[in-house]
Amino acid sequence: MAHLPFYSGRASEPVAVRIAGRYRPVRASTIGKRERPEVDMQREADSIEVHLPPASQYVALELEIA
Numbered sequence: 001m002a003h004l005p006f007y008s009g010r011a012s013e014p015v016a017v018r019i020a021g022r023y024r025p026v027r028a029s030t031i032g033k034r035e036r037p038e039v040d041m042q043r044e045a046d047s048i049e050v051h052l053p054p055a056s057q058y059v060a061l062e063l064e065i066a
Contacts (some may be wrong), residue, residue, distance in 0.1 A: 002061040004052070015052045019063070023048050027062040030055045 002019065028039045030053060037053035039061070052059050 002063060004059045004061065006055060006057055006059075016049055017052065017061075018044075018047050018049045020047045022046075022066040024064045024066045026050050028053055029060045029062070031058045
């Protein structure tokens with residue numbers, strides 16, 4: 001699990017994170033929303049790039065090793 005807090009207190013601009021390793025499709029959770037937002041993930045040779053959903057405070061990414 002990757003925990004990504006945002007400290008600005010306002011909705012984030014489009015943000016992507018790169019995580020080393022090979023993972024299956026990622027699931028995201030945000031504060032204040034029951035439904036899980038869709039997450040765009042691109043696989044690279046030795047990492048993944050995850051485009052985060054809009055969030056004002058926090059996103060948790062659930063990662064599963066491929």
